[in-house]
Structures are given as C-alpha cells and as structure tokens.
Amino acid sequence: MTESEQKPEAAFGFKTVPEAEKQGMVNEVFSKAAARYDQMNDLMSSGLHRFWKDDMITMLNPPKGDRAFNVLDVAGGTGDIAFRILDAGGPNTSVTIADISPEMVGEGQKRAETEGRLDRCLLTVGNAESLAFPDSHFDAYTIAFGIRNVTHIDKALAEAYRVLKPGGRFMCLEFSHMELELAQKIYDSYSFTVIPAVGKVVTGDGQPYRYLVESIRMFPKQDAFADMISAAGFERVTYRNLAGGVVAIHSGWKI
Numbered sequence: 022m023t024e025s026e027q028k029p030e031a032a033f034g035f036k037t038v039p040e041a042e043k044q045g046m047v048n049e050v051f052s053k054a055a056a057r058y059d060q061m062n063d064l065m066s067s068g069l070h071r072f073w074k075d076d077m078i079t080m081l082n083p084p085k086g087d088r089a090f091n092v093l094d095v096a097g098g099t100g101d102i103a104f105r106i107l108d109a110g111g112p113n114t115s116v117t118i119a120d121i122s123p124e125m126v127g128e129g130q131k132r133a134e135t136e137g138r139l140d141r142c143l144l145t146v147g148n149a150e151s152l153a154f155p156d157s158h159f160d161a162y163t164i165a166f167g168i169r170n171v172t173h174i175d176k177a178l179a180e181a182y183r184v185l186k187p188g189g190r191f192m193c194l195e196f197s198h199m200e201l202e203l204a205q206k207i208y209d210s211y212s213f214t215v216i217p218a219v220g221k222v223v224t225g226d227g228q229p230y231r232y233l234v235e236s237i238r239m240f241p242k243q244d245a246f247a248d249m250i251s252a253a254g255f256e257r258v259t260y261r262n263l264a265g266g267v268v269a270i271h272s273g274w275k276i
Contacts, residue, residue, distance in 0.1 A: 032239050033046055033232065034231070035238075043172045044148075047121075047170050048121060048122055050233070051124065051125050052123075052124040055099075055125045056124075058125065058128065059101060061220060062101075065216050065219070065230070069267075070166075073263050073264075076261075076270065077165065077270050078102070080192065080261075080270060083161075085111045087111060088111065088113060089160075090113065090115070090160050091158070092114070092162070092163060093163070094118050094163045094164070095119050095147075095149050095168075095181075097164070097165065097167070098118060098126045098127075099128045100128075100144070101165070102163055103118050104133075104136065104142070116143075117143045117144075118142065118143065119146075119147035119149070119152060119153075120146065120167075121148050130144050149168070149171050152180045157187065157189075158184050159184050159185055159189060160189050161192065162181045162189065162192070163192050164177075164181075164193050164194075164195075165193070165194040166196065167195075169195055169240040170236060174249060178191075178250060178255075182275055185275040186275070187275055188276070189274070190272065190273070191271075191272065193246075193271040193272075195240065195246075195268065195271070196240065196267065197262070198240075198242045198266055200266045212234045216231075217230045243262065243269050246269075246271060247260055250273045253273075256273065257272075257273065259273075
C-alpha cells in the first residue's frame with residue numbers, strides 16, 4: 022500500500038488506531054463504564070470533580086431571573102452538569118444533553134425521571150462532531166471531561182461555534198497538564214497504577230480506565246487548546262487552572 026493509500030489514523034490513548042474505528046472504541050469504553058461512571062469519578066478524583074463542576078457552573082452563571090437561557094451540554098449523558106445548570110439557573114433555564122453513548126444517556130434519563138427534571142431537560146444521542154441542531158440556537162455550550170474523546174477536536178469546536186447564538190458562550194472543563202513537572206510525575210504515577218486498579222475492583226474491568234488516563238496525557242496542553250478554540254472563531258478565550266492544572270476550565274465567546 023502506498024503512502025497516499027494509507028487510511029488515516031487517530032490516537033486512542035497511547036496507541037494509534039484507524040480513524041474510522043476510534044469512535045466505536047470510545048463508545049465501547051463508555052458503555053462498560055456508564056452504570057458506575059459517576060461513582061468512578063468520585064473515586065478517581067477523591068470527590069474533587071464535584072467542586073470542579075461547581076466552579077464551571079459558577080463561571081457560566083446562568084441567569085436567575087425569568088430570562089430564557091437554553092444550554093447544550095455535550096458528552097454529559099449522566100446529567101451531572103446539566104442538572105447543576107438547572108439548579109443554578111432561573112425557571113426558564115433549559116438544558117439539552119447530547120451524548121454519543123446510548124448507555125450514558127440511559128443513565129441520565131433514569132436520573133432525570135427520578136429527580137423530576139424532564140420538563141426542562143432533553144436527553145439525546147448525538148455526535149459532538151455533527152450536532153443535529155440549527156445554527157445559532159443555544160445561549161451556552163458546555164462540555165465536561167468529554168472533548169478529549171472526540172476523534173476530531175477541531176470539528177467539535179466548529180460545531181460548538183455553529184450552534185451558539187451570537188453572544189453565546191463556550192465552556193469546557195477537561196483534565197489537563199500540571200504546572201509543576203514533579204507534581205505531574207507524581208500524578209501520572211498515581212493515575213496509571215491506582216485508577217485502573219480501582220476501576221477493575223468497582224466495575225470488573227480496569228481497561229476502560231486505563232484508556233481514560235492515557236487520553237488525558239494525550240490531550241493538548243492549556244495554551245495549545247486555547248489556540249484551537251480561537252481558531253474555531255471564538256473570541257475572549259481564557260482558561261483557568263484548578264488543582265495546579267490537573268483540570269482546566271476553558272471559556273470562549275461567539276461575538
């Protein structure tokens with residue numbers, strides 16, 4: 022096979038796989054993890070993910086009055102971000118969830134039904150790279166711990182820009198890279214030994230959690246990701262490190 026005939030490849034953790042196969046492999050990871058996903062987030066972060074998500078919602082600052090505020094939460098199948106937005110906003114705040122994993126959406130649907138949230142929350146199965154929503158439709162777009170799993174980050178960012186109204190805000194909470202090299206080495210050692218082991222104990226399969234750890238290390242550093250957000254058309258792009266850079270909240274505006 023000549024170089025021009027080679028099929029494009031994409032990173033799946035530390036290994037390279039055919040680009041066309043990556044999304045299915047990611048879907049398999051989350052189908053295995055869906056039922057215990059939120060519990061595993063607690064175990065992997067010692068509960069800190071709850072505070073990080075709360076910080077993102079505080080930065081988003083949904084209006085508390087009667088103004089309509091329509092949010093798209095991508096890769097948020099279990100509803101953890103969406104329900105926080107509903108709790109923080111006013112009575113006319115609504116959230117649409119789009120997640121490519123039917124199993125994750127199923128978990129969110131059950132939780133929404135139990136908590137009586139279906140009047141202001143719509144759960145859908147959808148691909149971040151090709152969203153089934155009109156142009157200029159949402160007031161805000163949120164994605165937490167999901168964008169590193171898409172095959173083409175640039176396409177997901179372009180779709181985020183497309184579906185936002187002028188004046189709309191993009192916000193992304195994602196694992197990132199620590200500011201101190203020694204701290205990063207210690208964190209890596211913890212991540213690659215403890216997290217897959219805990220995942221195996223809790224879910225019976227540690228492999229999905231090894232991929233999740235590897236995908237964190239492969240994700241662009243803060244400045245590089247901020248450049249990608251700007252390249253998608255967003256302005257006033259900023260980021261804020263939390264826990265020394267274990268995670269970062271990126272923000273941009275469609276002007």
